[in-house]
Amino acid sequence: MRKTIIATGAVLALAAPLSAFAQAKPEQLVKQRQSAMTLIAKYFGPIAGMAQGKIPYNADTVARNATYLENLAQMPWDGFNESTKDVKSNALPAVWSEPSKFQEAANRLQSETVKLAAAARAKDEAGVKAQFGAVGKACGACHDNFRQKQ
C-alpha cells in the first residue's frame, strides 16, 4: 500500500491583486480562504513542533509540509474580495480599509514560506530552524492586524 509519488512542481504564481480571480459567491470565497488557512495550520504545526524540538525532526516531512505551505500561502488572498465584507468571518474591516498593508502582509507570508521550503527541500535543518520563526511571525503579524482576536 505504501507508495512513493514524486511530483516536481515549478509553481509560477501570478500573485495578482487580491481581487483578480474572484468569481465565486461571497460565502464560497470565505469558505475557500478559510480552507487555505486551515491547511496552512495543518502543515505548519508539525514544522513548528519539530523546529522547536517538541517532536522528532523528520526532514522528509518538513520538506513535504513546507512545499505544501509554499503553495497554500498563495491561496487565501483572492478570497478577501470586497464582496465578502459583510459575510460573517474573523476578518477585520482593516482588510479592506488598509488594502496595501494587507497585501504587504500577504506577500510577506508568501516570500517567507518560499524561503522555508527552499531550506526544507535542501534538507538544511539549521536553515529550517532559522526560518520557521519568520513564517510564524508573518502569520502572527497579519492575524494581529487583520483578524479578530480568537
Add this chain to the structure above:
Amino acid sequence: MRKTIIATGAVLALAAPLSAFAQAKPEQLVKQRQSAMTLIAKYFGPIAGMAQGKIPYNADTVARNATYLENLAQMPWDGFNESTKDVKSNALPAVWSEPSKFQEAANRLQSETVKLAAAARAKDEAGVKAQFGAVGKACGACHDNFRQKQ
C-alpha cells in the same frame, strides 16, 4: 502591487497509509479534509472550464492551478482516519469498510493530477485537454463510491 513569485517545488510525498499522520481531533481531521476538497474544486473548476472551451484558455493559470492541484490531491487522505467515522460528513461507511478500494481511488487522483500538472507546466494545451477528463473521472469515481449523493 503586482508581484511575481516563482516557487520551484520538488514535492516528495510519502503517500503514507491513510492513517499515518493523523493526530488531530476527529472534527479537526474532517475540517482539514473538507478544506482540501474545497480547494481542489476551486482550482480544478477553471481548468475544466478552459479545457472545455467555456472560458478563454490561459496557460499560466492552468499551470498554476494544476500545480496547486497536484499538491492538494495529496492532502485529504490522512483526514479519513477511523476516528472520524462517527463525525457528521458526506463520507460513506465504504471509506472504512473498503479501505484498499478507497486507497486506490485516492492514489488515482494523485497520479492523474501529477500528469495534468506536468502537461500544464510544459504549456502543452493539447495534453491538458486530454488529461483534465482523467482527473475529473478520478474525482467522480471516488465520489460515486465513497460520498453521499449531493
